[in-house]
Amino acid sequence: xxxxRRRLASGRLPGFLLAAFALAAAADLLSxxxxxxxxxxxxxPLLMPLLAAWAGLRGxxxxxxxxxxxxxxxxxxxxxxxxxxxxxxxxxxxxxxxxYLALFHRHAPGPSRARAAxxxxxxxxxxIVALALLWPDLPADLRIPVAGYSxxxxxxxxxxxxxxxxxxxxxxxLFLLSDTLIATGVADWPQLPRPDFWIMLTYxxxxxxxxxxxxxxxxASTLPRETRRVLA
Numbered sequence: 001x002x003x004x005r006r007r008l009a010s011g012r013l014p015g016f017l018l019a020a021f022a023l024a025a026a027a028d029l030l031s032x033x034x035x036x037x038x039x040x041x042x043x044x045p046l047l048m049p050l051l052a053a054w055a056g057l058r059g060x061x062x063x064x065x066x067x068x069x070x071x072x073x074x075x076x077x078x079x080x081x082x083x084x085x086x087x088x089x090x091x092x093x094x095x096x097x098x099x100y101l102a103l104f105h106r107h108a109p110g111p112s113r114a115r116a117a118x119x120x121x122x123x124x125x126x127x128i129v130a131l132a133l134l135w136p137d138l139p140a141d142l143r144i145p146v147a148g149y150s151x152x153x154x155x156x157x158x159x160x161x162x163x164x165x166x167x168x169x170x171x172x173x174l175f176l177l178s179d180t181l182i183a184t185g186v187a188d189w190p191q192l193p194r195p196d197f198w199i200m201l202t203y204x205x206x207x208x209x210x211x212x213x214x215x216x217x218x219x220a221s222t223l224p225r226e227t228r229r230v231l232a
Contacts, residue, residue, distance in 0.1 A: 014057045021050040025204045032197040040196070041079055047204060048072035055211050063103035064214045070096030071207055087142075090149050093179075097156040103214060104156075108163040116162045123158040127151060130180060137187035146183060153179055160210060168213025174206035 024046040031039030052060075052068040070092050077089035131147055138146055157176050161169025181199045185191060192198055 014054055017050055017054040017057065021047065021054060021208075024050055029197060029201060029204075032200055033194060035194075044079065044200070045072065045076050048075060048207065051207060051211055055215060058215055060211070060215055061103055061107055063099045063106065064211060067096040067099035067103065068207065068211065070099060083142075087145060090145060094149050094152055097152045100156050100210065100214075101159055104159045104163045107214070110163065119158055119162055123154050126176070127154040130183075134183055134187050137189065138183070139186070142186060146186070150179070150183070160213065164213045164216075167209050171206045171209030171211075171213060174202045174209065178202035178206055 024043050028040055028043035028047065031037070031043060048068045048071045052065050052072070055068065056065055073092035074089040074096065077085045077092060080086075127150060131150060134146070135143060153176060157169075157172030160172035178199050181192075181195060181202070185195055
């Protein structure tokens, strides 16, 4: 009886953690919508640890957990408005994207050539146009870091779409959108009402979709040989 209860409790724990993540996300977004800064500062640091704990109980690869925890580091650092914290937060997110790329290459089959050929020009044009438009308005000392980070993020978004399909691909695209909204703020472009709300909404959705998409992966070496040949 005790063993059955333990198994039942462990089976419910992922659902509890996912509900806790949803609650923290709702609290964060509501706080941003009503401009309640203490609520945002309290809820935001809870998001990625809860999502990582849920993913860990679902058997997530370590690289996915590392990517989410790098996102947590970036989240915490970006709570400060200081430029050194902004650069450190960008570096933390960049490390997370490196983890995502390693995860996609190690735990997902190679993309079909047709899909990659279709998607690659779209992401390349998006990157080039965005940087060309933002470049003149970015602070001079942030241009190179933003360009490097944007390139890495675009590669992550492309690889997610090409290798993992729609769910992870949508997550990558939303990550691009979220960070583009941040970049327009840095460039002092006109903003939507409550810009932080839209940044966090797209970011939370992005990390959730990437996590859900990545949970379905397994090392490419374990796929049948015929499947690997077709996908190559």
